[in-house]
Amino acid sequence: MKRQLITQMRNEWRSNICMILELTIVGVVLWSSMTLFIYLISVRMQHYGYSTEDLYHAEVKYVSGKSSAYKSYDDSAHSYFTDLAQIRSKLAENPYVEMTGLGSNSMPYNFNFSGTIIEYQDKDSVYSYMGNQRYVTPEVVRMLRLEGYNGETTEQLAQIIERGDILLSNFDNEDSEDMTDGKYFVGKDVTVSRDTTRRCHVGGMAYGIHRSDYENLFRGVIYYPLNTGWGNELIIKVKSGKGRDFMETVTTKDTEHGNVYLSNLQSLDNMRDSAHRDIATVVRNYAVCAVFLLIIIFLGFLGTFWFRVQQRTPEISIRIVNGATRGDIFRRFLSEGMLLLIMATAISTGVEALLMHYQIGNWGMTMGDYIPWLAMSVSVVLLTIMIVAGIWMPARKAMAINPASALKDQ
Template sequence: MNRKLISQTLNEWRANLWLAVELLIVSVIVWYAIDFCYVKILDYSSPLGFEIDHTYKIKVDEISENSPEYVDRDSEGYIADKLELIDRIRHRPDVECASWSNFAHPYNYNVSCHQYHVDTIKTQGNVRRKADPDFFKVFRIRGINGETSDELAAMFRERGVVISSNLFDDAIDARTLIGDSIYSHSDRAIAVGAVISPMKMSEYSLRIYGCKTVIESDKIERMNDLCVRIHANMDNDFIGKFMADADRHYRVGNLYIGSVTSFDSLRDFFNSESEREVILMVTAVVFLLVNIFLGLFGTFWFRTQQRVSEIAIRKVNGATYSDIFRRFIGEGIVILSIVTPIALGMDAALVSHELNEMYEDNFFSWGRFLICAAITYLLLAVMIVLGIMVPALRAMRLQPAIALHDE
């Protein structure tokens, strides 16, 4: 892009002013749309932090007190029944491991939020999960330092809570807290046994939600979610076989098996609404981009069509096709390059005023900002090139005498 072209473009500022304003507005809108899609892609593609292959959720119900089959149970008896039930399930040949938990498993609408702190540094947007040690084995959760799920289960049992590596963002390296304590809102000291990678609630969970995790143990009578992992070669009609044995083998005290659901099914149901919303939003963004493309395409098409005589004169003076292309396309790129810094300032203003909700909780980064800006610039450049190239190519095919005669 030479100085002569830039100088000529600036000298024709009156003719280019409205085009520059249009490109400025379009650049801000396209950046916002690109940023939205970029965030959705990042959210969906970021690691889940768990595995749900060969896993099932067993719904455990209790007999009503009005039922003639109801058995009086005190607290100790209720605990014994729950331990007996999970022990029987663990001894099934097709079951690899089983776990009691509460508000802990993925694809779960029930969330328990809690605040923790170290000195004056507090967590925000975290999720507290209650589970027993085998929870890590059921969902194949691994430690940030490479610990296996079995090792995590042992560390959880012996040392205390397990936290996610992003619990305090960049303020504290969570690995330095292993063997130390974090504190609840009531200043209760809780020993940290291990650190895991961020654990999302689902594929569509924002990083700011459901990923900052503290997994604590709890009394078994307060944990009502029973999840199991079966051996990889045992998936064939596991639900049917399990339910066939439910009344005979898994009726303990007042506890009985209500249903069994695979986590694949839970995932599909949990994500269905999010998928519809994403499809709707992406469709709207694509529709917006198509309309912007057609608008810019039409603007540059009309602009180039009005300069047929200029193209003819350039051909008479010996200009080649490539010379004319470089002149016209270069002019459009110069205008785009001039307005882009202004558009970026407006984009930064959107960020600073938090008009994009996905920037909450320090999710924004300048790297992401510049990546979206670069994509926006390239996309608009492609629109400009196509909007100029097609009509310019048609105009250059005319004989100069015919073009000038029409003028």
């Protein structure tokens, strides 16, 4: 009757195989969920190097000359530029506004990627850098409180833009190994979009604006100086905590003049919520799925081992009579569950390694090598907790068996 644990598990191979398969499937799904969660947390916790507090964004619209709403200009002194300047002037008079600035693709929470390549030729070598093009006025740099990579202050970066130089960011991911780091180009004249007639001077490096708070930079960022009289975005910096007051006081007269008007005026907070809505849904679905699977594991082990305790009652009684302590009985059940987990982990690790090699790059996430392995460790810990919790009550019941009562009919 004193059988070895492995022999006993082999005799119950059918139910054990089912449990191993269940653990393997749950382990792989749980790993993918943990990979997503840890990746998003790691991106969210990094230093962004800019701030979107108290910022409002509006699209600048221009009435076409072919439109019936177009208002003809009486002289050359008036144009779209003067209309836009009037709107900025009226907004500046609002008591809750600190400053305004113009931009194009200048703000986060916009998933457009206006990419281009800048190049620098040194003798026989050509060095390339790809980035998302963002056009900003010096005011936008100040409103974002943009930080420099090399310790430059926001004001120093604004002055670089003001004198007509461009700024580059660094790369956040390893997918840019074919590109030269931005710091190499600082102080050099580069060609833009492989057009030798278009040259810019790189004045410094700044943190890159992300498209969302849960996405690493795809390639880099190129900040271009924007003509102060033009732009398709108007950025407004309001006084701290005065956003609601600003929205209540701004009127149509403040946002329209001549053939220019502002559309879709909203806070960066609203833009962030809209941009994150889809990822929030995905995270919620993954979380619900992970919790559901963990509950399935808990209930599966609870039911299986509860049945095994009933089935093994005579054997457990004989073990106790022959000197086994109640702690030995408890540890035997836990060891059985851990062996099942080890076998399932060995299989799921192989599946996860294949997914790491072939699939993660297709998920649209650029992450450090440690994240999938950390996710695997977290998954194993969670499964261990669920297995121990599921076995705990049946094992405690086995410890409480009275040999005399259990063996009276044997």
